[in-house]
Amino acid sequence: MRCDRAGDGHAAARGDGRREFLRCAAGVAGVAAAGGLGGEAVAAGRPAAGRDGRRDLPDRVPFHGHHQAGVVTPQQLCAGFIGFDVLAEDRDGLVELFQKLTHRSRVLTGGVKPRDERVSSERPTPDSLTITLGVGASLFDDRYGLSGHKPRHLKAMPAFPDDRLEPSRCHGDLSLQICAEHPDAIVHVLRDLARETDGLLRPRWRANAFLNPSRPSGARRNLLGFKDGIVNPDTDSGREMDRLMWVTPPCGEPEWALGGCYQVLRLIRFHVEKWDKVPLRRQERIFGRHKASGAPLDGRHETDAPDYRHDPHGRIIPLDSHIRLANPRTHKTDDSRFLRRSYNYDEGFDHKGGMDLGLVFCGYQQDPERQFATVQRRLEHEPLSRFITPVGGGYFFVLPGVRDEDDWFGSHLLQKA
């Protein structure tokens, strides 16, 4: 797993100077690093971001709130995505698990001094850590008496036509997204949670993920070399978030789910050996953007909006290019937009010597059918599909936020159901 801030080149500007991270357990050495904010606006419809394409990211991301952190939080550099099965024997065991996950997440993200000092007495510092908990459809089977309380749109991720899903990399009763500025923070949190939830959880799959530095500026590049994450809904607009993201009445969802949202995870492998033989011009027509600048093929800057109305036959931006299919920018397709918060992954080589790397595609939204699946169907058999294969992932419901010190993950679900 690689995570670094190389390429920023202006470490002091962010003001937090030296940034050490979580040292409270397992003897992980502190990491000193710093980040910088430049002056260039990046994502369309979003406020000015730093030169490396980031908006300000506090060292301590608040844990309590109406929504969980880690959804609209600007992306940290490193992430771990894990699918778990729950082993708790009954409803009381499930409550115990959720309360333990809440307590440890509160301690780790808040930099609160842990009560249990068996391992170390050092005070943790948060490293912009967020821990985001989702539940899968399988949690609502007959084990815990939750079957009548499933979020309306929650189901197991289906296989789409271009998929080659590996069962060992799919689904789960729970999902955890752990994001931080340094890779050891992710491992550290996992070890802490493993210790504290011993016997209640079993991991199914895990993806170690990271962002590339911004090269030379603006949005970060994915491992196919293209700037990714340029266009997203405006997370600062409450109206847009209530329309596209949060479960908000009236929506037909159970009351306990208000303030939550759906998470779609897709582990998408890149066939880089094949991609690297494709001429630049063809790569650009596959995405519909210039590789160097990230601008749409009819524009000059990455933030320029493509003008599809003046190119109805796709002479400049092909009709089957990725960006044009994904977001045709029509009134009719506006409702299918959702927030992408994806990361790279690199798992080395497979048994045949092929590179196992790609994208942990992570999408947040109000309804995976109306949003993710609708966009995915538009992308079916797109030219890009010859160079990528979805191999894993899952659909999850991100629980509402933990309101305060007395609240815990899923309290409304488990107390009322």
Ligand SMILES: C=CC1=C(C)c2cc3[nH]c(cc4nc(cc5[nH]c(cc1n2)c(C)c5CCC(=O)O)C(CCC(=O)O)=C4C)c(C)c3C=C
């Ligand atoms: C179902 C939704 C999407 C999947 C799956 C998906 C896979 C995927 N995307 C890239 C690389 C890029 N995607 C870009 C834009 C883009 N992609 C989607 C949706 C899915 N992508 C959307 C909605 C958009 C925005 C389109 C727009 O509004 O113009 C881009 C361009 C830069 C950007 O806007 O982020 C790149 C590059 C890969 C490699 C990939 C699968 C492996």
Ligand SMILES: [Fe+2]
């Ligand atoms: Fe995309």
